[in-house]
Amino acid sequence: MNKKLVGRLACPVCLSELRLTVLDEVGETIVEGSLICGSCGVSYSVCESTPSLLPGDATPLVGQAP
Numbered sequence: 001m002n003k004k005l006v007g008r009l010a011c012p013v014c015l016s017e018l019r020l021t022v023l024d025e026v027g028e029t030i031v032e033g034s035l036i037c038g039s040c041g042v043s044y045s046v047c048e049s050t051p052s053l054l055p056g057d058a059t060p061l062v063g064q065a066p
């Protein structure tokens with residue numbers, strides 16, 4: 001997934017902007033990371049350059065300040 005696409009993605013539940021956390025990147029491409037929705041308190045994973053933006057793929061954020 002290209003970094004520039006992040007600004008065009010939104011949470012599938014509340015349509016808020018997503019915050020990106022990168023774990024692994026190659027050039028402008030995010031290979032592994034997380035897309036976090038602060039409004040819902042969940043994160044969506046980016047795996048093998050593919051973001052999983054389905055409500056069922058959301059992982060609750062635990063132990064993080066809002």
Ligand SMILES: [Zn+2]
Nearest residue numbers: 011014037040
């Ligand atoms: Zn949300």
